[in-house]
Each structure stands twice: as C-alpha cells, then as structure tokens.
Amino acid sequence: MLPFKRALRPLAALLLAAALAVAPAATVHAAGAPSRGWNDYGCKPSAAHPRPVVLVHGTFGNSVDNWLSLAPYLKDRGYCVFSLDYGQLPGVPLFHGLGPIDQSAEQLSAFVDQVLAATGAAKADLVGHSQGGMMPRYYLRFLGGAAKVNALVGIAPDNHGTTLSGLTHLLPYFPGASDLLKSATPGLADQITGSAFLTKLNAGGDTVPGVHYTVIATQYDEVATPWRSQYLSGPDVRNVLLQDLCAVDLSEHVAIGTIDRVAFHEVANALDPAHATATTCLSVFS
Template sequence: MRKLLIPLLAAFGLLAGTATATAAPTSGVNDYSCAPSAQHPEPVVLVHGLGANGPLNFATLAPTLASHGYCVFYLTYGTGILGPTVGGLRPMEDSAAQLSAFVDEVLAATGAAKADVVGHSEGSTVPAYYLKFLGGAAKVAHFVGFGANYAGTSLDGLATLANLLHLGPVLTGVGCAACTEYLPGSAFLTKLNAGGVAVPGPTYTNIVSKYDTVVTPYTSGVFTAPNATNIVLQDHCSADFTGHLGQAIDPNVASFVLNALDPSSAVQCQPFFDAGA
C-alpha cells in the first residue's frame, strides 16, 4: 500500500518539492485550439484540491479524459504565501471568482455553449459556490466532485491533510483562509448550504469514499437534490479502499467521472488499494 502512496505524493510534488505548477501540460490538455466534438460538446475544466495545483492533481485524470475525446483544461487557483505551486489557500469566494473567469476563457476559446466541471476535494466546494452564486449554473452542463466536501471537515481532517502534504501549520489555519472556511458552521459553509447546495440547471455527481480521513465525516460530500447523484465508492466497488488523495489516481473514480459526463461509458470496478487519507 505504501508503494502506491509514494508515487501519489510524488505526483502532487509533495515529496521532493521540485515540481511546479508551470510544468509542461500533459499532451492534449490546456490546448486552446481544441475543438469539442459532437459526441463531447462541452470542454472539461478540472479544479484541484486544497494544497495542490492543476498539472499535478490531474496528472492521471487529465490525459484519461483527453484520450476519451474531451477538450480538457485545468487551472491553479488560490495561491498564497507558499507560491505558485500550492493552491487553494485563499478564501473560497475569491477562488470561485477565479474559476468563473477561467471557465469564461475556456468557453470563448472553444466556442462551446457550456463546460463540464470536475473537481477534487476543494475542487468540489469552490465550483459549488461558483454555480450557486456567480452565474456558473448557466455555463455548466455537468458538475462532478470527487473526494467532495460541502459541509466542511473536522480539525483532525485538516491536520491529516497537512501531515500528508508536509505543509504543517499552513493547512491548519495560518496562511490558509480556505481552511478556516472549511470548519463546520463557518459563514461560508452556512451560506453555501442555505436552501441546498444544488441549483437548477447542471447535473451534480458527488463521489466519496468511506475511507476518507481528510473529509470527515465523508458524508460531508453528499447532498440530496433532484439533479444530484451520490456515489459512495464502496457501495459499487467493494474492494476499493481508496481514501482522499488516492481518488486522484483511482481508476474507479475515473470511470465514474466518465460515466457522469457521458452515461454511455461503462463502469467496471477494479480493486485498488491506498494507504493515504
């Protein structure tokens, strides 16, 4: 299990500290000349998690989506005192505004009427705010969040993430406005959940794991709405023990993402083990 965790952290640039958010994009990703196909008319915007960045969080999922014929884009948002390689630190309202501008940029470049948004961890919360309060519902067809989080997490959950990412006090409050907003009952979460997270228009797919020790409880990533589908990994793939970070490279998560974007995609569960949170 440790053998799977080490390359995952390396992929996030969290062991050696040498990877950068400006690393060369994976082939087929952030190609502003990409023309969406009739089969996949919406470009896909990928939104990374807390303490991560676009190129590294989606080193696996981005090329997977591109190989299935999607125009794929990602950004790094919410950077702060740790520089351009560590995102998601700023207030989530600010990050949602940054996402809004990026979606507009992608739509203008591709000529598409709407985009699909897929996010990991904070990459579910920020888009949810964008959809509800910044006009995103009119511009997004499908929204998928994995390792999703709409109701916050405990201090233990934030501490677990900080320990895994070797970011110490930054992800437990100092220099991380988003961390404070993630505490249950925060003004941000109260506003997001008032009247329900979902708004009419987009479809919502929430993917969570019972073994998530960062989003605690893991049920913070699900909600009930007429246009929402909740997927607990272990309810469908019982041999999948993936936690929080591992969902970024989990083939089962990738299958559920593909199916949410195009229901004709088959979901075939594979055993996958992860020692991470």
C-alpha cells in the first residue's frame, strides 16, 4: 500500500502545482491585515449605492490579496466594501478556499449576516472570483441566502466544475487519487467536474428566484475549463465574455479577477444596472 500511495503523490502534486501556478501570489498582506480602506464596519451605504458589496476570494486566495485592485475600485465609486476569508485548512496560512465548499458557504452566510447587521442594509451584493463566484450559489440555494442577496457577480466562476485544462482526466488512471485529493484538499476535489458537491448544487437548475446573476468569463481561462461551463442558465442571468467587450483583452483566469479594469467596469455595471455605461477597451481608463 505504501508504494501505491507514493505513486499517487506525483499526480496530487501535479494538480496542486497547476492550481498554485495560476493562483494570486501571496504578498506581505496577511489575511486580516489592513485592507486599504475596505472592511470598514462604520461604513453606511448611500442612497446611490444602498447595498454593501461582499467580495468572495477564489481558491488559494484570501480576503486581502485577491482584492487589492477591485476593492479600492469599488470603494472609490461610493460602495461599502467587505471581504472575508473562508475555507481555511489548519496550518495553511494565506492560501484559503481549500476546505469543504458547503462549510465555506456557511462561513459566507455568517459573514453576510455580520455585514448586514453593521450596515443596516436589508440585502448585500456578492462579487466572487473563481470558486468565490460559484460557492455563493450554495449559500443562495441551501442556506437562505436568496432572501439576503440582491445580486451575484461571478468573475471566472467554475459553476459547473473544471477539468483544469484536462488534468483532472488523469485521475481515473490513478485509483485512489480522487480520495487522496478529497481528504487533503476537499475544496479542490469539490470543484472537479462531476463531483458530488456540484451535482447537488446544479440539480434542479442553476439559479434561484429573486437574485440577479452575472457571469464574466474570458476565453483564455486555463483554470475554470472549459470556459463556457462557467455560464449559467435561467431567468435573470447575464453571461458576458470579456473578449466580446474588448477583443484585444488577453486576461486569463487570475488577471480577470485581480487586475482587469475592463472586467471591473462590467462588475460596476452589474452592481448598478440603472446607471450602466458601455464597457469597451477604453474602460481601463475609467
């Protein structure tokens, strides 16, 4: 048995290395460190922007590093902005989103309640990157979140799972590899196309009534693959391809959620559709 387990380690390492290679690099900002003005629990939503925005990081992300650009972008536009850490594993600092996703959704539920209580708002808007754009759908469907959320904006969300550019197709050739991945990093295993978690999440439809959904995808995504699987079906859904807005935008999975101003402009449009303006390549200057 020991030699067999050793044989599985290279595959597990390959999957983890592939994910880490495209994860936002951890900076000197530890999770929970000062966040350049957001996570201000004294912030009160304005009449123009009556709902706080909760940012939900992706796998291997955290509440600060994932949002060093988007959080100030939204705050400068008058939003009360908050971000949380979720899916922590014992002994693993900075890199979060690795725990069981249903438990991560419970953490999101508690955080939204905290934000609503502090701001006095009736509902929040959620903006998530990667897993952070998919995981909130569990909260909306199974944990009562639909009554507390107006809109969910997913940036490169793996709504129907991922093949990780085909790497997950190797798992059947290594018996026991899926179980090993599930035990070590359940948050990764839950995101593989066809997982029990995703089967439950998507059974009966992609959306729940009363929530406005936006998906922003890039055709150059190498993580949430195939990229069209990010799209949602159902009422009140807007699926957007970044390259339809700006054909020369080459952002891949990480860049679209962390630095891409064209995507950020589309996020702002989704949060305030009554005052939306056309998103083009020139939106990088807005």
